[in-house]
Amino acid sequence: MRVAVLFFTIAVFLSLIALLQDYGKKSDHMHKRFSAVVETERVYSDEELRKSFSERVIKPFIKRISDGVKRSAGNRKQAAPSKSSVKIEKQLRSSGLALTAQEFGFIKIVLLFVFLAIGGAMFLLLRINLFLRVILLMVMINIPMFGTSRFLTSRVKQRKEAILRELPETMDVLVVSVEAGLGLDAAIVRQYSKNKNVVLTELYNAIREVQMGVPRRTALKEMADRCDVKELTVFVTSLLQADQLGVPIKSVLDAQADRLRVERKQRIQAQAAKAPIKIMLPTVAFIFPVIFIILLGPAAMSMISSLR
Numbered sequence: 001m002r003v004a005v006l007f008f009t010i011a012v013f014l015s016l017i018a019l020l021q022d023y024g025k026k027s028d029h030m031h032k033r034f035s036a037v038v039e040t041e042r043v044y045s046d047e048e049l050r051k052s053f054s055e056r057v058i059k060p061f062i063k064r065i066s067d068g069v070k071r072s073a074g075n076r077k078q079a080a081p082s083k084s085s086v087k088i089e090k091q092l093r094s095s096g097l098a099l100t101a102q103e104f105g106f107i108k109i110v111l112l113f114v115f116l117a118i119g120g121a122m123f124l125l126l127r128i129n130l131f132l133r134v135i136l137l138m139v140m141i142n143i144p145m146f147g148t149s150r151f152l153t154s155r156v157k158q159r160k161e162a163i164l165r166e167l168p169e170t171m172d173v174l175v176v177s178v179e180a181g182l183g184l185d186a187a188i189v190r191q192y193s194k195n196k197n198v199v200l201t202e203l204y205n206a207i208r209e210v211q212m213g214v215p216r217r218t219a220l221k222e223m224a225d226r227c228d229v230k231e232l233t234v235f236v237t238s239l240l241q242a243d244q245l246g247v248p249i250k251s252v253l254d255a256q257a258d259r260l261r262v263e264r265k266q267r268i269q270a271q272a273a274k275a276p277i278k279i280m281l282p283t284v285a286f287i288f289p290v291i292f293i294i295l296l297g298p299a300a301m302s303m304i305s306s307l308r
Contacts, residue, residue, distance in 0.1 A: 088152070093226045095155040096198070104148075111144035162198045163229045168260040170199045171235075175253045184239075184249050185210075202227055216243065231260060 088101045099107075119140030123133045170191070177187035185207050192204040202223050209219040217240055224236040235256050242252040 090228075091152050091156050094159065094228050095152060096159055097152075097155070104152075108144060108148045111148065112141070115140045115144050159198060160227070160229050163202075163227055163232060166197045166199045167229075167231055167235070168257065168264050170197065170203075171253060171257040171260055175250070175257050178250050178253055184253075199232070202232075216240075231263065234259075 085101045088104060092099050092101065092104060097104075119137040122140070123137045126133060126136070173191055173195075174184070174187050177191060178184060182190065188200065188203045188207055192200045206219045206223040209222075210216050220236045220240060224233040227233075238252050238256055239249075241247070242249060
């Protein structure tokens with residue numbers, strides 16, 4: 001009797017779950033659609049509060065200190081920028097960081113002092129060998145010296161890879177938008193409002209510069225130089241030539257979308273061709289020794305026992 005009551009209770013519980021599952025799915029779907037339609041962003045009375053903490057506090061602080069350093073230098077003639085500062089400026093533009101070379105150098109110096117203080121404290125407090133403490137201090141000093149440059153280089157590389165990865169899909173979306181009747185500028189603005197990826201962000205910034213009075217040729221060339229991606233540079237060159245010769249934008253976008261799809265397929269095939277060579281190294285290093293141990297281990301043990 002108890003078993004029958006238990007089974008009856010479980011059956012009623014499962015039936016209620018099955019009945020309420022559809023209602024829960026509909027309610028969740030309705031909630032998602034409602035949250036997508038209703039604007040849930042807080043409206044601040046002060047527009048300054050919309051900015052992030054770094055834009056409100058950190059960047060003005062760095063700018064104030066750098067301006068103070070410039071004022072303390074007096075009215076001396078400013079020296080021509082060195083090759084290293086020009087290279088850092090180009091890397092900062094390519095990485096998408098809103099910093100100048102002076103601000104980046106100031107951050108590097110601050111990190112150097114911080115890590116030097118931490119390394120000095122560890123050098124004085126740790127009870128280990130003097131040689132190890134010196135090595136630890138040198139490592140702490142080298143972390144900000146080489147770590148910042150490594151971070152900037154990796155940031156530039158990641159951004160270029162993101163542009164190369166997102167460019168074909170962005171081109172297909174722009175083709176569809178232009179075919180629907182929008183102009184190129186309106187298509188970029190509309191797609192940027194929906195998807196703020198790296199490519200659309202750069203195109204949108206170029207359109208904003210054009211709207212503020214910068215010539216289209218200059219804005220697009222600066223964008224191509226800033227991103228430093230060959231595929232995007234070819235796209236910008238095609239746009240400028242089409243604008244100069246009067247070729248329809250739709251034809252240019254179609255040709256560029258086809259070219260980018262073919263180039264992406266070729267890159268994937270090249271990476272797939274490199275896979276066997278890359279797999280060979282861990283195979284030789286980790287799998288072959290285990291196989292040799294399994295195959296030659298019994299023979300080696302028998303030889304050792306016979307020699308004894």
